[in-house]
Amino acid sequence: FILIQSLAVWTSNNNAPIEDRSCKVVAKRIQFSGSSGDLSSNTSYYVTFEFDDLSRLELWIGRQQFGYMSEGDTGRLTFQGTRFQEFDRKQAM
Numbered sequence: 001f002i003l004i005q006s007l008a009v010w011t012s013n014n015n016a017p018i019e020d021r022s023c024k025v026v027a028k029r030i031q032f033s034g035s036s037g038d039l040s041s042n043t044s045y046y047v048t049f050e051f052d053d054l055s056r057l058e059l060w061i062g063r064q065q066f067g068y069m070s071e072g073d074t075g076r077l078t079f080q081g082t083r084f085q086e087f088d089r090k091q092a093m
Contacts, residue, residue: 012081013083014081016083019077019080020076021052021077022074022075022076023051023052023076025087026049026056027047027058028046028047028066031046043063045066059083065087073089073090075088
């Protein structure tokens with residue numbers, strides 16, 4: 001079942017248009033799975049973006065990109081379906 005669900009999400013993302021929208025980082029969270037001594041433990045990183053129309057989208061992102069973002073950052077988000085591609089942060093004046 002998980003394999004079929006993953007394939008469906010992958011297909012849906014591939015068929016979605018690539019979007020580039022102005023947004024603001026409004027939340028960041030980390031999700032841990034497994035136990036502290038478990039070799040199969042995993043850490044996932046999520047960021048919630050808010051667009052100009054006040055709609056929001058939470059995306060899974062890589063650890064490195066997660067570290068470069070702070071709540072309150074503004075910029076351009078590029079994504080495809082639920083797949084994060086890039087966040088180009090606007091420099092503060």
